[in-house]
Amino acid sequence: MIKAGIIGATGYAGNELVRILTGHKEVEIKWYGSRSYIDKKYAQVYQNMFEIVEDCCLDDNIEALAEQVDVIFTATPQGFLAGLLTEEILKKTKVVDLSADYRIKDVAVYEAWYGIEHKSPQFLGEAVYGLCEVNREKIKAARLIANPGCYTTCSILTAYPLVKEGLIDPETLIIDAKSGTSGAGRGAKLPNLYCEVNENIKAYGVASHRHTPEIEEQLGYAAGTEITINFTPHLVPMNRGILATEYAALVKKADGSLPTYEEVKAVYDAYYQKEKFVRVLEKDVLPETKWVEGSNYVDINFKIDPRTGRIIMMGALDNLVKGAAGQAVQNMNLLFGFPEWEGLELVPLFP
Amino acid sequence: MIKAGIIGATGYAGNELVRILTGHKEVEIKWYGSRSYIDKKYAQVYQNMFEIVEDCCLDDNIEALAEQVDVIFTATPQGFLAGLLTEEILKKTKVVDLSADYRIKDVAVYEAWYGIEHKSPQFLGEAVYGLCEVNREKIKAARLIANPGCYTTCSILTAYPLVKEGLIDPETLIIDAKSGTSGAGRGAKLPNLYCEVNENIKAYGVASHRHTPEIEEQLGYAAGTEITINFTPHLVPMNRGILATEYAALVKKADGSLPTYEEVKAVYDAYYQKEKFVRVLEKDVLPETKWVEGSNYVDINFKIDPRTGRIIMMGALDNLVKGAAGQAVQNMNLLFGFPEWEGLELVPLFP
């Protein structure tokens, strides 16, 4: 039994961490950190936890916390952890950071897209990008995990095998992503009001969303070269779920023909057949966010369009689980040698 | 490890049974019965179960099934089980019936409200009404459980202690209930289309809904006399959840004053403080369906209106869990001597 602390426990991702860890046999939560609700009972902030969590919220004193726990989850605004993290802390405890602070290796890129100075670039080198299916072995040995973003997890896993194996031209990649509203957080902002989101769909952050360089960096590793893509997020009137629809030109085979369904499927299977949390669907079954809600699954499928020579790849996940808290726990499991699926055998809720 | 069969496994309640039993340590599902989808893979009917359930759907041959399993769940239309149940079956297996066939002891009342003939009234006597918090001991000894309706579970538990202890006048009871749309089932009917339900609220079955006599019978037992109430269900644009708002005149104390908040609260606590799945909320915290979604909890609270001398009681549950499949599993746990909460430690999903 290890001890865990959460900084930022009263955001939606923090609450999802609490939900998942509550059902995890090997972990005990010792610290519900929340700047806004210090000394308030956690279950009064999240009434779903009534009679399940009895603790009160504490502050976000990460140094004090590091003394007490084996792992710290930070579900905090950009720049928070980078401003506080020290070698002392990392010597005492593992850190799984759900913010973007250590996801991007190039400080200049981080600072350009996030518009803030990075306060602890010295840890960028050792931080491991916690996309479990891609970096499993590195994660096991890490102290500091940069837990991937919700859009990025979905976007990368959907295209990864085809980029890695050279079946698609990564420079043609266009990712059109759709997200539920919990991704916008629990801040009381006008655009997130019920009446503004309901019965509405819009794009936002067009050509400027911060998850773009994160996708480019990771898929660039897979491609073996720097790549530039288009990524467009949309806000959808639903609580949870991300669907990424991805377009790319297929690379023709030597004889000038396109790869077949079977050939593409074989590549996906080679990468994902043994992955518990990635489900490559049967032919012609398209991913829907509802089928993964509440679970750690990513559902993936694709369709080849012989008319245009493009492939349309689709991936769906729950942004709060595989896109945030679930993946964070999956990373924790790897860090501590627990079964990777411990606490994560969550059956999707339908309807 | 016991073996279970489900008849009607492809309705929403059936799917919820599969979700819950999949996480239950002591049960293995051996039979996914579905008249509509025989021989089709269950996971093709409910894609959330992809790579979780590998079995195909079978027919609804309850006699064959009784040979193979320890417990049968019937999530079937009214009259189905009553038409098939035999002493032979009950000698071989326990039955938890999610339909209304054995909920009402008086055949004439059943036939009047349901408009069908009851084909096996001989089992009405032994059938136990499976409201666990009320009939726990009887359930343990039963062969046949009449699993309560969704509206009724919520309506009864919300008012039960006050009726039982005589704090309210049951003849003044008015129940105004609101339900998500999964309660209407998965049948392809025009009134259940997205565009008909969305952005809309309506009452239905006013003064004629079939759950009325079920509530009256059970609360009548508590009151020690026959009672007649008003029950009005409403359809709400959400997937899951029932909220019951219940109004009744408080019985004045000997000195002519109304019971106080503390006195009423003490009665609720006496009945529910030890009940894992009933949460009486803190003062002034009102039940919301979202706080129990996906879980087996019922959240209850009340408010006294000194101006009118009435009490307003409110209860919220997830109609597919505590209102159907969760309670069925709770009943099964009692029948087989498992811990009552086995498989049911489901933390509510928020948001």
Add this chain to the structure above:
Amino acid sequence: MIKAGIIGATGYAGNELVRILTGHKEVEIKWYGSRSYIDKKYAQVYQNMFEIVEDCCLDDNIEALAEQVDVIFTATPQGFLAGLLTEEILKKTKVVDLSADYRIKDVAVYEAWYGIEHKSPQFLGEAVYGLCEVNREKIKAARLIANPGCYTTCSILTAYPLVKEGLIDPETLIIDAKSGTSGAGRGAKLPNLYCEVNENIKAYGVASHRHTPEIEEQLGYAAGTEITINFTPHLVPMNRGILATEYAALVKKADGSLPTYEEVKAVYDAYYQKEKFVRVLEKDVLPETKWVEGSNYVDINFKIDPRTGRIIMMGALDNLVKGAAGQAVQNMNLLFGFPEWEGLELVPLFP
């Protein structure tokens, strides 16, 4: 062509006033008052008005405004108008107040329920409660209209004929009301966030909602005596619409029997058959909020329950139209002698 000014034009009710007045042949909006958005283009606050409204928002200087327009609509917080209104203003212009400041004749009741001091009780006497179907003639002669609340319009009109004609016992009246979320306004508050409202239903303001005394006062006039009722509002995950479900004991006839359907229907028809905006539905057709969305209609029907001797009355309207802006325009039409339906022949939008 008259000139109108709106103070509070950037709330949801204000925007609905703009929508309706834009289609009104006899009115020109001269003043879009908004404390929060002074000098900002109105169409940048409400993008639906792009290329329809070219004006910028102005401040809320009601004295300056009174010089320029024939009618002022105030869609402002409680207490705002009461703090500013003067005889000077009322000599220059008519005022239709969408707040509660002049709805309740008894200052003590107002101050008790609203928790603020009333700054201009001298106008309470002349203010006319603008429920057009009830107070039509008084409205025509008024200078100051207290436009009714959304819940109250629905609640009162649904029960009014039966209270007035003595068919129900008003002391037994229980109103269980359900509202879409636009009624909560456009303020950026956590409980109104999409993820908090969506997939959720809850009661609020139980036994304490401010519309209670307003309903009691108006139905008390109809009953010819003071009455006390229960009123419980609920928040429903939809943008627009209020459904009121109302319960009351029918008064038995001299022979001890209950009034029949036909007798009750005849009373409703006597009051509403000539009312353009009140639709008493055909037998067994129950009101649904979706059928009146975007329109000025109230749909009403009822069901007698012979088992309990109660009647269940139901009414549905669009809270922003008949519950706010539409009724305000209806009042304006009466004030200025325009056809009562001018600008209000809005066909409900479905789906």
Add this chain to the structure above:
Amino acid sequence: MIKAGIIGATGYAGNELVRILTGHKEVEIKWYGSRSYIDKKYAQVYQNMFEIVEDCCLDDNIEALAEQVDVIFTATPQGFLAGLLTEEILKKTKVVDLSADYRIKDVAVYEAWYGIEHKSPQFLGEAVYGLCEVNREKIKAARLIANPGCYTTCSILTAYPLVKEGLIDPETLIIDAKSGTSGAGRGAKLPNLYCEVNENIKAYGVASHRHTPEIEEQLGYAAGTEITINFTPHLVPMNRGILATEYAALVKKADGSLPTYEEVKAVYDAYYQKEKFVRVLEKDVLPETKWVEGSNYVDINFKIDPRTGRIIMMGALDNLVKGAAGQAVQNMNLLFGFPEWEGLELVPLFP
């Protein structure tokens, strides 16, 4: 005053035609055709029309109808009109067809994508594609209008000026479209049930949706050459609205640089500044479906991504108005010489 008949009046598009024509000064509806509801009062099928429409539904005898009306709207399944249309009918009345029967000039393409035989190809030559902003003059002189599809109207208008003026390479065009559920019609089908659509998003008809060839044909005319594109529709949990997000490579200028924002904006303005129903939004204001709900507007904007050299164009409309019934009325106005916006000055409903 002209007379109109609607065949298919009880589908969602038919009901929207009724809503719009009810407010049109120059038209009287004489025939509410509906195979499913013959002799039933129209207002019993669409309760929003209670006390507005008194007529009953009639059959779909187009020959009888042609004798009585000046214009027939057909909101019918594919192949219906093509199987019935005759020269006799067209001599007596104008026809605005909301189905796809006469949208595609090449019979082979129609038959390949729709999988049915075209029964009256002789009218394909004279049928005018009723995209008013593009084909206004031809429409005025036509007898038979092929009213464009909902996705196609949005997709074409969003890209049209840039394709026409050669600013983008049409072969790189990728259209990722999102639609509310009313586009799926009022048929009682399982995938359209509330619980299947709500809290869910999915792609469908990937690389095979029937609106693809329609877009290709029309944008091909603009490009002056045949083009092939990707079009992917998605189902969004909302009643109304289509958002098209369109990606294309910008054509570099002679000096190798990309067109600027101002240059692209100038092209859009040249085409749309005088168009009442096309609103090119201000810089950085992105289209949202909610801002056009209930209206005949298309809101359009774009963003240049200098990193990839692509432009992202976005368009939003209400699928039942500009995407169906509104555009049909706009066509009718052109056919009969009415002001183009008569009956269509519908202010978007918000929220």
